[in-house]
Amino acid sequence: MRAIVLEQFGPIDNLKEAEVPIPVPSAGEVLIKISAVSVNPIDYKTRQGKGANNWTSFVLPEILGWDLSGTVVALGADVTEWKVGDEVFGSIGFPGLGRVDAEYAVAQAGHLARKPSAIRHEEAAAASMAGLTAWQALTRLTRPERGQRVLVHAASGGVGHMAVQIAKAFGAHVTGTSSSANRDFVLSLGADAHIDYRSLGIEDYPHDFDFVFDPLGGDATFRSLDLVKKGGTVVSILPQHGPRIFAEAAAKGVAFDFVLMQSRSDDMGEVAKLLADGAIRPRIAKTFPLSELGQAHALLETGRTAGKIVLTV
């Protein structure tokens, strides 16, 4: 099969198109013929030798990527959840490797969800890691309730734009941040209010949120502890804070956690239900053919993507 293989950690040129054997599903796994994949910051961070390489030591050459949508074409032993011909999607293998930047991939049966018939493979791939991360972060400690005030930093990004829509589906009052260029996009997702982070310092944001979703990390995480009411919740998806953030949160009476996405069918299925109902929909900013994976990495690395970048296979 055709795949994009990372030969050495480093720049985009280290991603090379190659012919490699089609993987064989082991017990509990299925083989998927891939229709679309999407890229996430973890893809380029891992390519650079950071990202998943920080916790999963793997030997190059390797195939990167986690988000896929496609069709089950073979089953390993003991798979009862899926049959050949099922259309499935998900962010697979995480926090290990997913190996989806290829024509075929094997996935654990318990990492997939059924692709809703109303959405295209490109949309399903786009909603995978972004939707699953947003879902797990918005439900891990507590789930924002109807009318509660939720702040989503980086609301125009891959994860943020899913978080805005999921929080709205819960009935929350949502404020999203982005630059002014993405204001209309953030409001189009259903956000009730917008903050331009370039013209208002984070210390001047309202301080009455019940829940802050933080895909920024660093200083923004610490400052977010001051933006929630006592008893409120801050969930970050950037692991840059060490134990000090937990101590500060406890001292302020704020519930805090860091969420590292976990591949799992039940949560992916919850995202699938919202997609099927039309309650959430990923925005595809740009589509490339798989052969142009390097260009997809380059575009995502600008940090300016509004929505998701997808590749068709």
Ligand SMILES: NC(=O)c1ccc[n+]([C@@H]2O[C@H](COP(=O)([O-])OP(=O)(O)OC[C@H]3O[C@@H](n4cnc5c(N)ncnc54)[C@H](OP(=O)(O)O)[C@@H]3O)[C@@H](O)[C@H]2O)c1
């Ligand atoms: N823990 C996990 O399991 C997990 C899972 C997925 C992602 N992540 C991490 O979460 C982060 C976000 O991922 P992503 O896919 O959403 O990235 P992304 O799509 O590349 O995010 C780009 C967006 O961020 C916005 N942005 C940049 N700086 C901002 C700031 N200071 N304030 C508000 N908005 C800002 C940009 O809006 P403007 O252009 O308008 O500035 C842009 O729309 C990455 O670091 C990623 O590695 C973690």
